[in-house]
Amino acid sequence: MLRYTLMRLGIFAGCLVVVWGAVYSGIFPRGFGDSNFLWVLLLAMVLSAPISFVVLRRERDRASVQIVDRVDRMKANLDANRSQEDGADDSARAQGGAAAPN
Numbered sequence: 001m002l003r004y005t006l007m008r009l010g011i012f013a014g015c016l017v018v019v020w021g022a023v024y025s026g027i028f029p030r031g032f033g034d035s036n037f038l039w040v041l042l043l044a045m046v047l048s049a050p051i052s053f054v055v056l057r058r059e060r061d062r063a064s065v066q067i068v069d070r071v072d073r074m075k076a077n078l079d080a081n082r083s084q085e086d087g088a089d090d091s092a093r094a095q096g097g098a099a100a101p102n
Contacts, residue, residue: 004063016044
């Protein structure tokens with residue numbers, strides 16, 4: 001997951017550099033007044049999103065499998081803990097129920 005995140009940040013940083021160069025060279029229009037930095041960030045985000053979607057598909061699928069495996073392990077652990085608690089509760093009730101008639 002960390003690898004995927006770093007790759008996304010790398011693509012965004014590359015797009016940011018390219019957009020910054022294109023805006024300051026006059027290829028892309030500049031923002032109004034002091035909003036130029038926000039304009040460059042917005043353009044970089046808009047460009048990096050589809051690039052990341054296409055280029056990082058395999059990495060995203062790998063990260064998805066890791067997340068699904070982690071969630072499945074957590075569910076199995078919760079079920080195991082739940083069954084242990086149910087067993088302890090059932091045995092406590094059985095002992096308590098047997099002691100009550102005396």
